[in-house]
Amino acid sequence: MKPTHIEHIGIAVNSLAEVIPYYERILGTACYAIEEVADQRVKTAFFKVGQTKIELLESTDPEGPVGKFIEKKGEGIHHIAFAVNGLEQALEEVKEGGIRLIDEKPRMGAEGLHIAFLHPKSTFGVLTELCEDKNK
Numbered sequence: 001m002k003p004t005h006i007e008h009i010g011i012a013v014n015s016l017a018e019v020i021p022y023y024e025r026i027l028g029t030a031c032y033a034i035e036e037v038a039d040q041r042v043k044t045a046f047f048k049v050g051q052t053k054i055e056l057l058e059s060t061d062p063e064g065p066v067g068k069f070i071e072k073k074g075e076g077i078h079h080i081a082f083a084v085n086g087l088e089q090a091l092e093e094v095k096e097g098g099i100r101l102i103d104e105k106p107r108m109g110a111e112g113l114h115i116a117f118l119h120p121k122s123t124f125g126v127l128t129e130l131c132e133d134k135n136k
């Protein structure tokens with residue numbers, strides 16, 4: 001597996017409304033999309049920084065992944081996402097390498113990307129997402 005770039009960095013926040021103005025100011029660019037991902041129990045807000053995005057994540061359910069994360073660790077960097085070509089193949093490779101998959105098969109994430117997560121307990125504490133944009 002060889003990712004093409006960092007697709008996005010996910011940041012857990014208590015309130016999108018409160019945090020969006022800060023990122024608009026430091027990045028000098030407007031938030032270009034807000035999307036609820038019901039499946040993941042989050043509302044997301046996106047900014048572009050070159051080829052990479054910043055994805056703010058507000059939980060819609062205290063028992064969801066971001067709700068639990070904030071309860072334990074507070075606001076902050078939640079995950080890093082690498083763009084790959086051939087997500088199924090990449091998942092096979094990381095699994096063969098002994099890395100624990102959260103998602104055995106790709107599923108749909110924000111912005112229509114196909115995504116899968118690797119477990120932070122086997123990636124040295126960093127929740128890692130692999131994603132593929134099949135429209136590219």
Ligand code: CMX
Pocket residue numbers: 010037040042044055057065066068069072078079102109110117119120121125126127
């Ligand atoms: N980064 C690093 N470690 C994390 C973590 C994160 N984002 N989230 C949880 N952990 C750690 C916890 O601190 C905990 O460690 P300890 O046992 O040492 O305390 C351990 O993982 C288990 O955490 P938990 O709170 O008991 O939560 P679960 O086991 O129920 O779930 C995880 C953890 C990673 C499997 C789950 O959060 C998950 O499936 N995440 C992937 C999906 C996701 O995060 N979706 C939100 C983003 C969606 C999007 O980008 O669109």
